Structure formats: structure tokens, C-alpha cells
Amino acid sequence: MTKEECKQVVLDIIAEIAPDEDLSNISPDVRLRDQLDLDSMDFLDIVMELRKQYGIEVPEEDYPQLASLDSCAEYLTPKFKEVSA
């Protein structure tokens, strides 16, 4: 999975958990929290969906890595590689 695909995965998950958010203009390098109304419970759901849909585990101490789309891609791409290997 490429970094771009990885970002799309995260966006698709956000669209599912927060259907009332407008995702058309997200800047990848800005914190998601600063662009969208997402609280810590929503971030938990991103983690839970990653586990449920892709078998990816994100331990609690790594939640900050999911702050922006860029940091998500950075952190998650290797994890996607691991699970698909």
C-alpha cells in the first residue's frame, strides 16, 4: 500500500465514523483535530476500525502518531506492509 492509499484508508474510516464532517478539503500536513470536529473518542474509533478492517494494532502510546494524514501515512504504511506480508 502506498502512502496515498493509506491516507485514503484513513479518510474512508473518518467518513464512516463522522458522516457529518466535510472531508473534501483536508490538508494532509495539518492536525486532523484542527480541521475537523474529532474528539478523543473519534480517534479511538479510527484505531478500532484499523484493527477491525485491516488487523492493524495501534497501541495507546502511539495514538499521537495519527494526528495528521501525513503522520498517519508515515506511521501506518509499514504496518500495512507487515499485515499484508
Place this chain on the structure above:
Amino acid sequence: METDRGDRHFDTIIIGCGMAGLAAGIRLAMYDRKVLILEKHSIPGGLNSFYSIAGRKFDVGLHAVTNVVPPGHKGTPLPSLLRQLRIPRDAFDLNPQRSSRIAFPGADLRFTNSFGLLEEEVDRQFPGQIEAFRRFRKRILEASPGEGTGVSSRGILAESLPDPLLREMLLCPIMYYGASTAHDIDFSLFVTLWKSVFEEGFGRPLAGIRTIIRALLDRYREVGGTRRMKCGVRRILVDEGIACGVELEDGEELTADRIISTAGEPETRILCGAGEEDPAVQENIGRLAFAETISILSRQPEELGIKDTIVFFNDSPLFHYEQAASDIDLRSGVICCPNNYAYPEGTSLDEGILRVTTIASYENWTAYSQPDYEEAKERWFSRMVESALNFLPGVDPELIRSSTVFRDMFTPRTVRKYTGRLGGAIYGAGRKSPDGTTGVENLFLAGTDQGLLGIVGAMFSGVTIANRHVLMAGRK
């Protein structure tokens, strides 16, 4: 023959199919946990359930769903709860209140779901207090989560608002919609309740609590959760300080990695083996119990002069909120008129409904023999309605009496019978467990005795505890 362990072992067992239990169940089933809700009664909903008498549908409690913000509004408990449960807002059918009131002798503060009206009312009726009131509100809005734990609200009110009557009036709805303690309330809870009542507001589904319970049950089924009704838990099985399962009333045993109890703190302690007379149980039983009258009216309340949605009343400048010394404490209470919500054009409730809540004595109501109990209900019904009507100026008591076509009343005895709440305490234990832990490993409290209550509060609590202690804790 040995039953397959798979049928009798669960990731999580939830005790209670009320608001907290259902919300926790949805969260866990959504993320593929094998979850089972066990409920003593045949009907879900717990303290806010429903029933029918003579073809009429009743809600046990529902006056107002609190925390009701307009659709599209984000960042407060209701929208975040709906997101967590993935239930669309429309499924709860929340119609906003018209207007409510705090009625004390000589002062009347109206409020709606937009804060502006309350501010205007304070400005008009409490000359010179508005700046202090604004500063007090700012302090509340800026409080960080959990701030004010263990701090007296009366203390903070006294240092913030010079006018004693204003302080007492503001406490009245807050205490009535969520204080499990007499006279005063923890400031952190005050902040939560203030927001849920004054900043966010009241709403109600046209068809009452059934709409919300139906939405929760549908969602729970959709995500694969299972439940067993008429299936009381007799005992929580604890092995060397670790909860590992439950024994049901029929003797069957089920095991689980984790147990979430929504039965209450002292009630859960008893399930773990304590006696009802144990000091640790007794000292935490809530001492505030309530009675409620329900009058069904042949006309719409508005035609009879009742314009308010909810009225919080008190008969003197000092607000009375304490354990009742007699059957009923008539000095304060709440009037609710479920008809007076802004339902969509062309829809309304078929009949008029007037509900009156007061503080009542658990001891007195449970001591009555059955015939004396029926007789006492008859007697107090009229007195409760009459005392409440003093706070509805322009409403003719005689007209209300002659328009009443059906009555029902519940007392603390009813609450104990149907929900198992010790002391009939609707708002549960005096001491809460904010982090949901119990001292027994793998056993957690959600709902009322975790500290969040009311319909939205209890659901939110269920979600929080399921997240914190099961989903984030990972698999066993």
C-alpha cells in the same frame, strides 16, 4: 453432557439492559466482542422504561432528554454519543422544548434551549447581578474535565453570586436532574448538569422513551449483540479478587473476561457477596427517593392554561432538597408537560399529560401494607397535584380535576420493585466511581453509579466504560 464453553463464555457480560447497558453493549458488539446483556426484567430501559395500562402507553420517567443541541451542532455529549453508537440523530426524534421555568416565591426564571433567555431573565429580575452571573457562567464553561471534584457547589455559588435567591434558584433544576446527594452537589457534577440543562437543553421524542429504546435495541441487534431478558444475575463470581463470571437466578453459570454492571454500586457489592446490612453497602445507598403523579387530561394542556414544558418549583426562598421526613415533601418539585414540546407541524400527543415529581420517603412508602399503600397513593396524588398547581398561575385546579380522565402514580417502592435500586434511589449512590473501577479486577461500573446519569448521561457512561476498560484494554 457438557455444554460447549463457547455458549457460556463471553468477552464481556453486561448486567442491566437500561441506557448504560445498551450503549456499552453496542460499542462492544460493534468491535466484534462477544457480548451478552443480562436483564432481570422483561422490558428493557431500566429506570427509563415504559409500560401500558388499560390501552394507554406510559413512560416510566421521561420528562426531558437533556443535552439536546440543534442538529449539526458538534462537540457536546449528545452528538458525540450518537457518533460513537453510529445512530443517526433522526432515530431519536428529539423535538426541542418550548420553554421551562424555575418558580420560587417572588421570582420566576424562564429558560429555553438558547441561553439568551435565561440571561435576560436574570438581568431583569436580579438587578445588579448580571455581571456576576456572566462571570459564573464563564467559570463553568472554562472548567476543565473533572475540575471541582470534591468541591461544594454551594461554596462556589456563594463566592460567585451575591444574591442568595438567585443561587437557590439555579441549584433547583440542577439538583432535581441529577443530584444523588442532599442539599449540595459536587461542583464537577454541577458543571456537567449545568451544561446539559442550561447550555444545551431539553428535547423529547413524540412517542416518548420507546423511540430511543427502539433505536438502541435495533442498533444492538444490527451489530450482533445478544441479550437475555427475565434473566437476573444472582451472584457475580469472584475468584481471588478477580471477577470471572455470573450465576443467574436459575442457577446457570456463565463466564466472561470482563463484567460491566449497571445495577448500581451497593447493588453490585451485594452481587459480589456482601450482605444488604453490611456497613460498606449501607453507607453508599442513595437517600433521595422520588414519587411522581401522572394525570391524563381530556384536553391539550395549553387549552387549560399550561404553557411551560418543565417547571422546577420551591415554596420558599431556600431550596429544599433533602431526604423526606414524611411520605412526600411537598415543598419543592418538578412539573412536566410532555405535550409542550415543539413537535412537527400537524403532530401532537393524543391526550394531555401532566406529571408532578416530588421527593418522597423510601422508608415510609415501603413500610405500608398493600391496602394502606393504595390508600396513601390516593391521598397524596391530589395533594401533590394541588401543591404543584400553585406554581402554574392562571391554571384553574378545578378545571384540571374535571379534565383528568386517568391517573397513575409511582413511589420509591415502585422504583425498588422494578429496577432493584436500593432505597428507591433513582440517582443512585452518594459516592460515585468516576473511573468505573470497583476494587474487584475485571468488574466495572457503568451508568448511574459511575457518575453520569440521566438518559444521555447514562448512555455516555456506558460508552466511556466500554471504551476505557474493554476496547482500549485490548483482548484477553
